[in-house]
Each structure stands twice: as structure tokens, then as C-alpha cells.
Amino acid sequence: MPKLLHLSCSPRPDSESGAGAQVFLDRFRQLHPDWDIDVADLWRERMPDFAGPILEAKYARMNGQGFSDAQRAGFAEAERMALRLSLADRVLISTPMWNFGVPYKLKQFIDIIVQPGLTFRFDPSQGYVPLLKDRPTLVVLASGSDFSTGMNRGRIDMATPYLREVLRFIGISDVRFVAIGPTTGPRPSVEAARERASKRLAAMAANF
Template sequence: MTTLLHIKASPRDDGSHSEKAANHFIATLRDRSPELAVTGIDIWDTDLPNFDGALLAAKYARLAGQPFTDEEARAWSRIEAMVRTLDAADIVLISTPMWNLSIPYRLKHYIDLVAQPGLSFSFSPETGYTPLLRPRPVVAILASAGDFSAGLSWGRPDLATPYLREALKFIGLVDAEIVPVGPTAGKTECVLAAAARAARALDDLSARFTGEGA
């Protein structure tokens, strides 16, 4: 059975362009692989622990090779569970809006929590940083009011795409496919065309992931 983990980063209950595109992608995958099992993490409904106190102390204890206190072990176990959930998925799907040129702070919080030494990356002075998660298909749907297909959008840069690609690569989720949905505001024909482009790109990825692509 193929498992897909959907990390949802839009706080909107309806009308989310990233969520609509994600639902389309999941539906096309299910058409091709009816056995697909989907689990979701809604980062707005998930209890993301603050990275301070015992949790921060546990990270530095891990980096120093020191044993955990009981409180540190309890705090670290929550992070271990989050990384296990991420690493168990055969396909990872992230759907997010662009906020202020980058990603929502809650998605950044989630990424900061799962990027941890000994769990998703390692470090040594001889070899530097090494990702620990196994590669697998990763799709990040990025919805924006702007159109960044030709570069800047009204003078604004897209900082979300390079961040997502490098942050995921750092922990082993290499070669993430970033699928833009934009513009999501403005002339109706432009918005509809952007949604159609994203749907076609997601259809191609669905075919490739299920062995039907070229």
C-alpha cells in the first residue's frame, strides 16, 4: 500500500487555492492507485511545541552526546514521533500559500521541529551535514496572488520556492517538485489559467509517481 502524508498549511476552511490543487492531485493519484492511503497534518490544528525549555535543552544534549534528563526525554519523544510520521510516508505533499514572499510561520515552525540532529540530519566536522531521511516523491504546491513564472512579480521575489527546496533537501527529501498556483488574484481568465497549469503539472507528476509517465 502506498501512503501519502499531506501537510496542509492554509488556514482557510474553504476557497484555498493550494488546498483545491492538493485535492486534485490526491484524486488523480487515487484514480491511478486506488490503494493509496492518505493521512493529513493540518498545521493550524496541530499542537506544535515551542522550541524552548526542555526541548531546546534536549537538542543541545543530543549535539553534545549527553544523556537526556527525564523531562528532556519526554520533550524529545514528541519530536521523534513527528519525524517518524514524516519518514513513514511514501509520498509527501505540502500545500501552502505564499505569505509575505515566503511561507506561513506555522509551516516554518513545523519544518524547524522536524529538522533535528540524529533524527533527520547528522553532522561531523569531517563530512559536514548529512541528511538522514530517505528520498521519496515530494510535491509542494505553492499558491500566490502573484505570478512568478517570469521572475519578479511586481518587483516582489519568490523566497518560498528556494527555501522549501533547500530545507527539504537538508533532511533528505531531495528534488522536491514545487508546483506554483498563481496568480490567484486579478483577472478571472488569468486565475483560471494558473489553476489549469497547476492541474496539468500535478497530473504529470501523478502519472510519473505511479509509473505511467514518460
């Protein structure tokens, strides 16, 4: 059974990014009833702190050293999370923009899975080589500013280039972004932004 992995990255049950993702998923389920939808709520998932044994395991790998028992257990957590991503035929990431970037839970997920020998390797003649296969990936990014029309109130979007580059680094280059914004301010502007994004997301579900 083909699988779509949804990384849900907002702690708010009524989040704009989550609502946008739901519009997409509702349409996707209608069109693809045979697909398995695997939802990973990063605020409820078991994710280790990137410190101690799992961090030591990363450097042991980089230096060609074996693992201690604690390091092996820590790296197994990274393997578990990376495998869940690698088994997905499609990926949906719904996230708010926090302080110009991504929430720390999404950053934590990324820091754990971006490991040498797991999602990338280094070759002296080629440099960094991604280890994951490419797959269609959609990022629903909600922000208080309107980055889609340039009315960004002087803020800089560092979330989009960061996610695009870190996903490319591990092998995922087929990435599309749908911005939802502004999510704050006058109600007509917020509702118009929500409507624009919803129409686009529903349409994209047909060809994702």
C-alpha cells in the first residue's frame, strides 16, 4: 500500500498550517482511497534530545569508530525516524513560521535524521552524497506575514530556503511550497489568504 507521511509541526489544534494540510488531505483521500496516511505529530512523537549518546554516535560514525551500547541505542532512534520518512512515497509537511524559521520540534526531527551513513554520506571525490530517494513533497507554511505577494512587513522568510536545502541535502528535491499568509491582521486579509491557499491545495491534491 502506498504511503503518504504527514509531518504536523504546529502545537495548536486550530493552526492555519494544520487547516491547510487538512484541506489537502481530505481531497487526497477522496482521490486516493487506497493510500495509507501516516500522521506524525511532532509535538507528541517520541523524539530524543540531540545530545549525549545520539550526538556521540554521530561523531563516532563520522570518525569511523564503533558504537558503545548507549550510542547504538541512540542511533537506533535516528534509524527509526529516518526509516519512517524513507518508506513514504509522498511527504506532506505542515508548519508555522516561527521567528523567521521553523519550530524547534521540526528542527529537532531534522537534526536527528540528518546523520552520516543514514541519510547522507561523504565521498572524498564527490563531496556530500544524499542517500534518500527523491519523492514529491509538499510544505504548507503559515505565517503572520504575506510572503506570497511581497507584503511581508519587513520580515525575512528563512524557513523556505532552509527546508528546501536540507531536504535536497538528503535527496528530496521535488519540493513544492504553499504559503498561507497573512494569518494575523484584518479579517478580510486573513480570510482571503486562507481561501487562496485552500483552493490551491485542493487542486494540487489531484496531481501529487
